[in-house]
Amino acid sequence: MTLEISTAELEINGEPTGRRFADFVNWFYDCIDTPVLRGTVLEFLLVDYLIKNAALIAGDRMSFHTGFPVQSQKSLEKSLRKYYATQPHGDVFDVQLHWGITVEIKTTSSTDWSIAKTSSWDIWIDENLKDVSKGFQAQYYVLAKLDGDGVKKNLTSVDFGNLDFYVLSGRELDQRANGNSIGLNRFLDGLTPL
Incomplete structure (x- = not known):
């Protein structure tokens, strides 16, 4: 069920507060240029792009692993949109196209940006190893x-404004990392934007 943002009333213990969810959205999202909000909006846009191009991105890999012809874009998009209709919280990756093509999306406007390595997730015990x-x-x-x-x-x-997109594999990041993290300059070294 998707919340009807424009009309949903905010209540506490069943009592109306006189405020709508839209009031909160306008208040909260007014500072769209903060890193968390900006990153979430760009993640939304990039996930949408990946889903719209799932057959192109993941089709050959799916065909290789299954031995069947590439699924249609319409079929792939339908199955992915069902899961990504809302942002999955607690997800291991920002988006997973079929057959293990996993993508993490990061954003920055700072030269002081870095990303840290993480532990593997154990789905059976629901925690990091x-x-x-x-x-x-x-x-x-x-x-x-x-x-x-x-x-x-x-x-x-x-x-x-102007956005440059860069892509590296997890293995490439592991090789480039200096210890347990990688900074912006090392991430971008030798890359040209897409």
Whole structure:
């Protein structure tokens, strides 16, 4: 069930507060250029792009593993949209296209950005494995780098300005990392934006 944002009333213990969920959304999302909100919106847009191009991105791999022809984009998109209709919280990866193509999406406008290695997730005990070496768990990492001007907004649009997108595999990040993390310069070394 999807919340009807424009009309949903906020209540406490069944009592109306006189405020709608839309009031909260307008209050909370007014600072869209904060890193968490900006990153979440860009994640939403990139997940949407990946789903719209799932057959192109994952089709050959699916065919290789199953021996069947590539599924249609319409079929793939239908199954992915069912799961990603809302943001899955507690997910291990930002998006998983079929057959283990996992993607983590990161954003930054800072030169001080870095990303740390993580432990593997054990689905059976629902927690990170503590006794194994850390690494970059997703198969692919997409970094959206914003220019220094930040997000511009008006009453009808939100403009993220110039964005450069970079992609590295988890294995490449493991090789490039200096200890348990990798900084922006090392991530971008030798890459050109997509």
